[in-house]
Amino acid sequence: GGPGPRASGPGRFSSCGCFFTDNIFLSRYKLHLRCPEPGRLERDWGPLLRSKGCVTEEDFRNAQAQVVEEIQRRKQLGRQSLERIAIISKEYKPLRPEVYILQETFLAPEFLDVVAYSKSSAANVDGLLSRVQTLPASGVYSFPVFTDEFCGRLIEELEHFESSDMPKGRPNTMNNYGVLLNELGFDESLVTPLREVYLQPIARLLYPDSGGGSLDTHKAFVVKYSLNQDLELSFHYDNAEVTLNVCLGKDFSGGNLYFGDMRQVPLSESECTEIEHRA
Helix, strand or coil: CCCCCCCCCCCCCCCCHHHHCCCEEECCCCEEECCCCHHHHHHHHHHHHHHCCCCCHHHHHHHHHHHHHHHHHHHHHHHHHHHHHHHHHHHCCCCCHHHHCCCHHHECHHHHHHHHHHHCCCCCHHHHHCCCEECCCCCCEECCCECHHHHHHHHHHHHHHHCCCCCCCCCCCCCCCEEEHHHHCCHHHHHHHHHHHHHHHHHHHHCHHHCCCCCCCCCCEEECCCCCCCCCCCCCCCCCCCCCCCCCCCCCCCCCEEECCCCCCCHHHCCCEEECCCC
């Protein structure tokens, strides 16, 4: 889970103060910065920004203006999201209403086996690692989560929503095409039980030092890449303790994931590992 505002009814989450200072993305320089005081941007980040081409006084003024604009945008997100939720819940007619309520039939048998083991009294990390695929990147694992049938129905529902005239909030400043699942009503009946009942037992064993056993919030969204839309996502740090990436399917080429070192290693020194991302 991450600290961004994600309000959606009785179980809504609060915002951490770091949401308004951390991971500010400067698209021109493809950098994420922590900037509690925008007026000190050049002082705090001058050498790194200059190495990326931010050189003149005008460059720094524009970068500072982008930081201020992004902070103000984030401060409005909660209110704007609630406004969209009110409209969507009143006017939107789902194509596939059944996908909004989690059923075990949505989940891949292999995933259910992994969850059952993780919940057992004999569970340990070595036993779990024998049941999932350990990938070359540190701390990255692969296993099926959803069935193909569920993924197909979910895609149909999301495409139906995208084609509607409903207001749409986008996942982040880097993706222009995607859907915030909480705004459609997926949180309480699908994503929350998925996190609490199925994912947390696995995360508890795989990420004991990163809060894997106490995940209490989430931000669930889908992103879409296409030749005429978003093509890529810049290198970044997820604002979360644990991230679950699910490939929903359809035929495509490319789309691999690249994992680098953790935040403690400077990006210029980070070595990336390419992982094929397929359903």
